Amino acid sequence: MSQSPASVPFIDALREAGDLRLPGSGLAWLDAARRENLEAFIAAGLPDTRAEAWKYTALRALGQRRFALGDAAAAAHPVDAHALKLPGIDGPRLVFVNGVFRADLSRLEALPPGLSLQPLSRVLENDPEPLRFALSRHYREAGDVFARLNAALAGDGVVLRVAPGVRVNKPVHLCFAGTPGRADVAWHLRNVIELGEGAELDLVEHHLATAQHKHLGTLVGEIVLRDGAKLQHALLQKAAEDSTLIRRGSLYLGAKSQAMLHVLELGGALVRHDLHAELRGDQARLDTRGVFVLHGRQHVDTQLSIRHQALNTASESIWRGVADERARGVFRGAIVVAEGADGSDASLNNKNLLLSAQAEIDTKPELEIYADEVKAAHGATVGQLDERALFYLRSRGLPNAEARALLTAAFCRAVFAALPNETLRDHFSDALLAHLPS
């Protein structure tokens, strides 16, 4: 609230944009929601570090930049479909390039029965009513500032539904590619995902760059798991080194539903990942695993918030951070066990490794318990490589750099041990190893 909106080029660009024609424009409820969110965003401006949610992540430099509102040429950028491929993933695919849906790169033909997968733009054209609830949301918290911007400007995204009882037998690949354009582009995408009762889905979210660029992307997603649904969600984030990526996910878990999230964050100059999970039904279970490996002047901020709201719910979170050179990592893991969520079992483990004296990692575990018979454990550490182990490896002949890489990889290894897709797990390990300093 502190910056005068008039002085911020980032905001000015929005104010000067005039009327935007987005998919769904003309729908009265959507126009109203977009307009209100844009006005609220412009009025509030970008939060500064006095806002708790942005304490360790300064947005001042971002505020000084101007982005083109969308990339008109995105549909024509040549992108090699081979570059989008992930080993072990050969099912349906939805591809966005600079925030624009690319039918030519996607694979939406012959979807497995019970799976509905479409770009949001198409749903807005054909049958927008079911999205009304999701897209009319208002965001009020300071942490939600980009969700507001996203709500104002997102014209596309992923709409995915799995019918009750259906087990989708192939992983669904959501691909968000960035490619250089004439200007620095801001793109905004909105995902709406729902697994019906007892449905099962493997989801792979993949961020990548075909070449270096400085775009800003925001991605707001909502995943609803009805009772007994099961989700495996793997996220590989290899965005462009100079790009900004802001992701906000909400996850709602019904009774006896299970979600498992694996996150590997490697790319981006400024990255923010908010995940809000609510365990709403009895015996719901959430497992989150994540690693970020940073170098240069990368800044990656992960904000995990898990709310246990029902009986005998469980969550286990294991996160690792590695920062080299002048990189900065932030991790906040907040667990709330709400009143009445008796018998909940929550654990959070966050360990971080600093590979240089200039790197910094701030970690903040938070635990609030308002229920009875709760098992809860949390811990967070920031440390350096074990010099004794390093010497041990070197004394056996491993060069210093190799020994350091080996220990760093070992530090991260446990995080992906439970990733069920073995090919994908190997790929994650390889991507992580390739990203380690050597």
Added chain:
Amino acid sequence: MLKIENLHARVEGKDILKGLTLTVNRGEVHAIMGPNGAGKSTLGNVLSGREGYEVTAGSVTFEGRDLLALEPEGRAAAGVFLAFQYPVEIPGVNNTYFLRAALNAQRKQRGEAELDSMQFLKLVREKLKIMQISDELLHRAVNEGFSGGEKKRNEIFQMAVLEPKLAILDETDSGLDIDALKQVAQGVNALRSPDRSFLVITHYQRLLDYIEPDFVHVLADGRIVESGDKTLALKLEEYGYAWVNDRDPALANEARA
């Protein structure tokens, strides 16, 4: 093979080695004995290149090369191996993977071809037999959750695979019961050869019952004060380290000063 001359070394500002001179020829087994604080472990650490050990004077040549100028990994590739008194646990690093990476890193530094996984496995099987180690240890993380005896045997097993020219055993007997000690000694003896030298650092004579040395040296206050054959170890066992001081009153005075 190894020539240590007038070696002075300092740890955390404190002089520990004060003019140590020792020559080890190819195929010889030398035992270094001495009371606590004599500088035994410092010697092993200085030779293998651990950080924090400052050499203030003297020289160490290994096969004609200045050993002290090499990084720890360079010393390993040159053929120097240190069996640690306290082997380090490294969670998340598989024992086999580590050993293959180490062997190939050494071979690469020496300009030799790296071993592929089949060749390496064959080598490991041969060495397992010598060491009588169950291959279950190989699948675990390096030393993680190993018993004291398993850790020491793993050290000797690594030695068997890496085939050094000079092996330094730093109080390998510490913390071992008699059965474990015998097993470790057996492994060491199996690796004795005319081309491989050993520096066996120990506090107790016990180990030398099983690993028979060609020479025994007594290290006291940072230098070697007495050298002899294996009977010297027996004398030490009988009379204790005080006996050395009694024989050399000048040194004893200095030590008290």
